Amino acid sequence: MKRARSALAVLAVTATASAAILTGCTPAEDGGDDAAGTLDVVFWNYGPLAEGQYQGAADAFMAANEGVEVSLTPVAGENWGTYYANVATMIASGERPDLMLISTEGAQFVHANGLVQPINGYLESDPGAQELRADVADGLIEFFTVDGDVIALADAWNDMVIWYNTDVFAAAGVEPPSADWTWDEFVDVAARLSSDTDGDGANDTYGFTWASNEIFPGILPWVANAGGNLVSDDVCAPTVDSPEVIEAVSFLNDLIAEGIAPAPMPMSDVFTRFQNGTIAMFGAGRWPNGSFGAAGFTAGDIQLYPTGATYKTVAGGGAYAILSSSEDPDLAWEFQKFTLSDEIQELYVGTPDAPGDLIPSRRSIAAQMSEQGVPPANSELFYAIIDDYPPLVPFPAPPEYSEFEATVLRNLQLIFAGDVSVEAGLAAMQSELEPIVTCE
Template identity: 70%
Template structure:
């Protein structure tokens, strides 16, 4: 590594490791090109053992197919995606030069706004194999990782938000499964019928619905989107947290708590437990819950679209390996990114009934095999069907300062749902804080 570039990186790191300084610290000109041309370094969010094993499996498969390439994996900690992105930015500012990083949909805006990523438009246009792969991926998945015309990455796996329902609880209540055309009123009436005081103490101990308190994505966003709103403007430059549409969605959820149909929102891990125990009849998530449910022997569930509000939009999130400008081997990094959507890797996300994948394969031809190999739920074709049939929420509200954005939104929602403030006042206060966070 040459000394001048090392000094530049350290200077940026010393300046509070500010993300806003990264545009001047992470250009491809700074990359260390003295190392062997057949090495790749990939950073990923180390959220647990599954993160390590999943990324290692992909890296091992790539090295098996490219025996002259060495792939090294660098785990990066973070409480959520937002703090992980900030920590990767710090890593790069300190002088590291990874070739690729794992991001979710929220990260596309971050890496683009902070000049960390090398768009892949030119690769897609010139690579015949890439054109074939892209043609097999839903347009919404490409658009979701495109910022200002730049394709940030191909997504190898994704999740859209659907409603999970406990089929045993529905049967016990004498209710038919929900239909795809249900409305918010239908949903509320169903959730009310599923709420019960089973032990006779005068308080509900079985609730019709709940949602995650520690994430925006499977929490309020499906409701906000189907009310016709978003938390940011389309260019992700302005906060829109106190619009009538957002107010309508949050009020609907708050009323579920007030009327005893839903408990206070809780961490997703607790949602899983209560759902399996029959204490919660419905909740919202992507495909990842089945990776917990099926190995535990729990199969009494199915899925349906979120109920339609003033509109219907598919709220989804995906993951990909964008090529970083710090890479000394961008062409090799492109081969790796392309490999992540190959048949070999995509089929891993299908899984088996005993060991299911936790994401939906991005390629339609592979995703359509999920139901054919018998992986629950019965309505699994709905996952890809929703993004093919309905417009998507693009962009997902993911400003460059996503970590601060997410924590601010969750803090104000907690106050609203705990009745510490009214919906209107809470959203007004949220908007006031976000106005200084969501900027361009």
């Protein structure tokens, strides 16, 4: 991580200089079809579906704005943290993109390093933005607000739900879960869906699993529903050795020990095993829809996470932040705003045969998922969660996110592999995170 840290230092200097030049920027008087110019948009190239998804938005914007050219720059990364580090390295080498796709966990990162131009001025003076804002849940605005600065308007988001294989449940004679189920009820259901099919004395089909390469669909929903978080509310200190985190990680570790869950695996492997029926449930947002739709898999449905000491909704959004290095921030704002247009938001909805893998940020458009029968069957739950099942827990997002995520995942791997106890592993994680998660 030393290379990424040095790149961030260079990036902060160049971004600060660019921000000084752009301080006086105000929304362009002319927009829409009168806009002209070029934009370079950086996005996370997470897999085969990524570029097509973002190219669609770029093409639509160019079609609506004659004379505008939008180029996409894919940046690889195993997860959001490594993507941010790789973008930092790219920009430090001399690249100057206009917009950067970020997620909730990147808000503190880009703000602390002076990489973005906040959009408060645009929100206050652009009537079109005010209309869009009224159709977006308050929580989605809060996700991208740091110290009063609105980093970007989220165009799409995800909240964490339990996906369950309806065919596996039906074959086992197990009723689908209800919204008010508890941790104990979850364990009972998951145990009934775990079995040893080859007679070797060890289960080879499992009731549940979670992602090893991401925090968001991994331990975080369980930590939140135990009443905890991985960092303090002010994001100035790690809290991974708290009783709540110990309880949640112990709960998951016990699932492995009891043969109810295998060791966590990369999300791509989770998708495969869920579709072939050897995993009955897993945690994620709406994004599995993309893979399931492409494979013609229709046996997935969703439910709330089970309630532990409390129930909290874990959610995070995505947005195109205007970088302070942009030579045309007004045009970049028009692109960001365009991602909340009917045209783009409806692309996120998808169709029954080709369901989208993101939740539209506009409430009125998100309602089309259930109205049009877009899978999963319980799709209305996605937006209902932010309205009907508060409170919201935004993703913990310290500025040094890349190191934070890598440290958490590495220590969790040791715990779930049985190399260290839960308490000792979390204590070691806390010690490693203290110099990383700090406001000093």
